[in-house]
Amino acid sequence: EPEVTQTPSHQVTQMGQEVILRCVPISNHLYFYWYRQILGQKVEFLVSFYNNEISEKSEIFDDQFSVERPDGSNFTLKIRSTKLEDSAMYFCASSGAGNTEAFFGQGTRLTVV
Amino acid sequence: QKEVEQNSGPLSVPEGAIASLNCTYSDRVSQSFFWYRQYSGKSPELIMSIYSNGDKEDGRFTAQLNKASQYVSLLIRDSQPSDSATYLCAVNHRGNTPLVFGKGTRLSVIA
Numbered sequence: 001e002p003e004v005t006q007t008p009s010h011q012v013t014q015m016g017q018e019v020i021l022r023c024v025p026i027s028n029h030l031y032f033y034w035y036r037q038i039l040g041q042k043v044e045f046l047v048s049f050y051n052n053e054i055s056e057k058s059e060i061f062d063d064q065f066s067v068e069r070p071d072g073s074n075f076t077l078k079i080r081s082t083k084l085e086d087s088a089m090y091f092c093a094s095s096g097a098g099n100t101e102a103f104f105g106q107g108t109r110l111t112v113v
Numbered sequence: 114q115k116e117v118e119q120n121s122g123p124l125s126v127p128e129g130a131i132a133s134l135n136c137t138y139s140d141r142v143s144q145s146f147f148w149y150r151q152y153s154g155k156s157p158e159l160i161m162s163i164y165s166n167g168d169k170e171d172g173r174f175t176a177q178l179n180k181a182s183q184y185v186s187l188l189i190r191d192s193q194p195s196d197s198a199t200y201l202c203a204v205n206h207r208g209n210t211p212l213v214f215g216k217g218t219r220l221s222v223i224a
Contacts, residue, residue: 030209031209033211033212035212041216042201042214042215042216042217043157043201043203043212043214044214045211045212045213048209048210048211050209056210056211058211089156091156091157095209097209100145100162100205100208100209101147101159101162102147102159102209102212103159104149104156104157104158104159105156106155106156107155107156
């Protein structure tokens with residue numbers, strides 16, 4: 001069964017460092033998303049991406065964040081200068097055209113120390 | 114501000130019983146409604162989607178939608194200990210727009 005895959009599963013980084021989280025969406029999906037979940041809190045939307053551009057972003061997605069689809073399969077989230085409060089699970093999701101069901105990857109646990 | 118509200122639980126039910134999970138949403142123009150299951154430390158797993166008023170059944174799961182009351186529910190029949198997880202209600206207002214999640218209801222099925 002097709003699935004969304006994310007790497008790495010766990011990333012520890014020092015405050016102020018840049019991190020790149022990687023995702024391979026389901027191959028025939030056209031809509032891509034990043035969500036995050038701080039421990040014990042709800043899943044929050046960060047950004048959506050369609051047709052090689054950002055379609056929506058939340059207030060969380062400030063200038064420290066960027067997304068890219070560098071090739072036909074990968075979808076990345078970059079955090080330029082990490083802060084302690086960026087520590088969270090980051091989930092990539094994708095959905096297909098004409099089908100609003102979104103499927104999530106297994107997540108990357110980001111720990112900023 | 115679009116909100117999705119769920120009782121955080123825990124909801125404890127004995128094995129074999131029906132578990133009933135509820136969700137309300139604030140955005141009246143919401144069109145698509147989803148239930149995800151999330152085990153501790155894992156990602157949300159889609160278990161049900163519903164788009165029109167009424168019931169939708171899939172195996173042991175039934176989703177119910179009442180747009181007039183802005184209410185969505187999930188029934189789990191013959192609950193099993195493996196159903197113990199947090200159940201997330203998620204809503205979007207059109208097409209492939211971002212999901213708004215509730216905080217989730219923790220379900221515990223007691224053997």
